[in-house]
Amino acid sequence: MFASSTPPLPLALMPHVREAAREAGAIAMPHFREGEQTAARLWFKEGKSPVTEADIAVDTFLKEKLLTLHEAGWLSEETADDPSRLDQRFVWVVDPIDGTRAFAAGSPDWCVAIALLEENRPILGVVYSPIGDLFYEAIANGGAFLNGERLHVPSTARNKPMRVAGPKPMADLYASRTGSAELLPKIPSLALRIVRVASGVIDVGLASPNSHDWDIAAADLILSEAGGRLTDLAGAVPTYNRSHPTHGELIAVGSWLHPSLIEAMRT
Numbered sequence: 030m031f032a033s034s035t036p037p038l039p040l041a042l043m044p045h046v047r048e049a050a051r052e053a054g055a056i057a058m059p060h061f062r063e064g065e066q067t068a069a070r071l072w073f074k075e076g077k078s079p080v081t082e083a084d085i086a087v088d089t090f091l092k093e094k095l096l097t098l099h100e101a102g103w104l105s106e107e108t109a110d111d112p113s114r115l116d117q118r119f120v121w122v123v124d125p126i127d128g129t130r131a132f133a134a135g136s137p138d139w140c141v142a143i144a145l146l147e148e149n150r151p152i153l154g155v156v157y158s159p160i161g162d163l164f165y166e167a168i169a170n171g172g173a174f175l176n177g178e179r180l181h182v183p184s185t186a187r188n189k190p191m192r193v194a195g196p197k198p199m200a201d202l203y204a205s206r207t208g209s210a211e212l213l214p215k216i217p218s219l220a221l222r223i224v225r226v227a228s229g230v231i232d233v234g235l236a237s238p239n240s241h242d243w244d245i246a247a248a249d250l251i252l253s254e255a256g257g258r259l260t261d262l263a264g265a266v267p268t269y270n271r272s273h274p275t276h277g278e279l280i281a282v283g284s285w286l287h288p289s290l291i292e293a294m295r296t
């Protein structure tokens with residue numbers, strides 16, 4: 030499935046990471062009630078970000094599983110940060126449930142996100158949506174896939190107006206600068222928002238400031254391998270595994286549209 034130029038390490042790891050992601054989804058699913066409040070115990074972290082017992086259970090499972098597969102640094106939304114990751118060549122970056130608010134409210138827009146960094150860039154990425162059994166994956170230089178089918182960001186505009194998903198202030202700015210846009214409901218999971226650009230379900234994905242490495246690293250690689258770009262409004266790609274793994278405003282879009290979109294959003 031992956032190209033012949035695919036690096037050997039992520040190629041060897043991918044079947045096991047794929048299995049781990051599916052097992053993680055299976056751990057979370059008993060706590061999910063579609064259209065209803067979660068059955069899981071829920072509390073709020075500092076900053077009022079929600080977390081459930083399902084997040085913790087999935088995080089615990091993935092940390093043990095992935096570090097057994099390949100020794101590396103660890104960065105996860107639900108694990109206390111260990112600065113030793115900054116000195117590691119390889120780092121696992123995990124969001125056990127990306128879109129916890131959606132998960133807790135019974136919305137299907139949540140996923141398990143797993144990336145492996147080498148020298149601070151993703152070389153393996155998996156975004157697994159248990160609702161619908163949608164498995165997005167990519168390896169650096171190996172292409173991106175959804176349930177085994179190759180992903181290609183559309184190379185020209187197929188939809189007018191463009192379908193735009195993201196926080197309302199950014200989406201409104203996009204619409205005002207470009208003249209037209211179909212503003213879609215915000216997708217709570219940022220990882221899903223980005224990979225849906227890769228699959229062509231949406232045309233422009235926007236993210237407000239303060240996303241984290243675990244929200245975007247896996248999806249970034251998937252989008253890039255599908256022919257898209259994730260950058261800030263200056264056109265710079267995200268830098269991962271910094272001491273503060275946060276990011277400013279971001280846009281996810283097909284490479285062909287990226288220059289004009291950057292120009293419009295900066296004007």
